[in-house]
Amino acid sequence: MMLATPWLLAVFLAVVALASPSPAINEIRQPSNKPGRFLSLPVPNKCAQRPKEFNYRGRNYFFSGNLPQYRNAKLDWLDARNACREYCMDLVTIETQEENNLVFTLIQKGDVPYIWTSGRLCDFKGCENRRDLEPKNVFGWFWSATRQKMAPTNQVPASFNFNPWSQTGHKKVRQPDNAEFDINGTNESCLAVLNNVYSDGISWHDVACYHEKPFICEDSDELLNYVAATNRGIRL
Ligand SMILES: *[C@@H]1O[C@H](CO)[C@@H](O)[C@H](O)[C@H]1NC(C)=O
Numbered sequence: 687m688m689l690a691t692p693w694l695l696a697v698f699l700a701v702v703a704l705a706s707p708s709p710a711i712n713e714i715r716q717p718s719n720k721p722g723r724f725l726s727l728p729v730p731n732k733c734a735q736r737p738k739e740f741n742y743r744g745r746n747y748f749f750s751g752n753l754p755q756y757r758n759a760k761l762d763w764l765d766a767r768n769a770c771r772e773y774c775m776d777l778v779t780i781e782t783q784e785e786n787n788l789v790f791t792l793i794q795k796g797d798v799p800y801i802w803t804s805g806r807l808c809d810f811k812g813c814e815n816r817r818d819l820e821p822k823n824v825f826g827w828f829w830s831a832t833r834q835k836m837a838p839t840n841q842v843p844a845s846f847n848f849n850p851w852s853q854t855g856h857k858k859v860r861q862p863d864n865a866e867f868d869i870n871g872t873n874e875s876c877l878a879v880l881n882n883v884y885s886d887g888i889s890w891h892d893v894a895c896y897h898e899k900p901f902i903c904e905d906s907d908e909l910l911n912y913v914a915a916t917n918r919g920i921r922l
C-alpha cells in the first residue's frame with residue numbers, strides 16, 4: 687500500500703539533509719499556492735513538550751483550538767502541517783472508523799466548523815505517469831503524514847462500515863468533487879472534515895489547500911523516531 691519508493695527515498699534524503707541542507711530536500715517540497723515553501727523540521731524542545739490532549743493507540747493528538755497560541759488560528763494546509771511537524775506531529779491521518787469517531791466527537795463537542803487532516807491528492811510533481819492513481823478522484827488520494835494510499839474514494843474503507851466522504855457538496859454531488867476548479871480553476875487537493883457545512887453532517891470533503899482552517903495534530907512516528915535518534919536522552 688505504500689506509495690512510490692521515490693517518496694520514501696525523499697524522506698530518507700530529507701533526514702540526511704537535516705544536517706547539511708542539500709538539493710535533495712527539494713524532493714519533499716509540497717505544492718501550495720505560495721511557491722517555494724517547504725516542510726518544517728521538528729524542533730526537539732517542542733517535541734518533548736508537545737501538547738497531549740488525548741491518546742489513541744499510543745499516539746498523542748491535540749486540536750489547535752484548544753491551545754492558547756492557536757485558539758483562534760486558522761492556517762492553510764501546509765502551514766497547519768508545519769505547525770504540527772515542529773512538535774514531531776503531523777496533521778491527523780484517519781485510518782480507522784474508531785479514529786474517525788474520535789475526530790468527529792471532538793468536532794461535535796467543540797462545535798468546530800471544520801478541520802484539516804493530512805489527506806492529500808497526489809496531483810503534484812512525482813505523481814505523473816502513475817496509472818494506479820487514475821482516475822485521480824477515485825484512486826489518487828493518500829495520507830501525506832504516512833504516505834499511505836487511501837481507500838478508493840467511492841468505496842467503504844477497510845475497518846469502516848460507511849463511506850466517510852460526503853454524499854454532497856457545492857455541486858450537490860458526492861465528494862471528492864473538485865468543485866472550486868469549476869469556480870476559478872483552483873483544484874481541491876486537500877482533505878478537510880467539515881461539520882455540516884452542506885447539511886451533510888460531519889463528513890470528508892476535498893477542499894482547496896489555500897483555505898485556512900483549525901487543525902488536529904497526531905504524533906508522527908517518523909519525526910519522533912528521528913528526534914529520538916538524534917538527541918540522546920531526550921524524553922518524548
Ligand atoms: C485540476 O483539476 C482539473 C479538473 O479535474 C484537471 O484537469 C487538472 O489536471 C488538475 N490540476 C492538477 C495540477 O492536477
Ligand SMILES: *[C@@H]1O[C@H](CO)[C@@H](O)[C@H](O)[C@H]1NC(C)=O
Nearest residue numbers: 719866869870871872894896
Ligand atoms: C477562488 O474562489 C475563492 C472563493 O470565491 C476565493 O477565495 C479564491 O481567492 C479564488 N481563487 C482564485 C485563484 O481566484
Ligand SMILES: [Ca+2]
Nearest residue numbers: 779780781904
Ligand atoms: Ca492516525
Ligand SMILES: [Ca+2]
Nearest residue numbers: 863864865892
Ligand atoms: Ca469538494
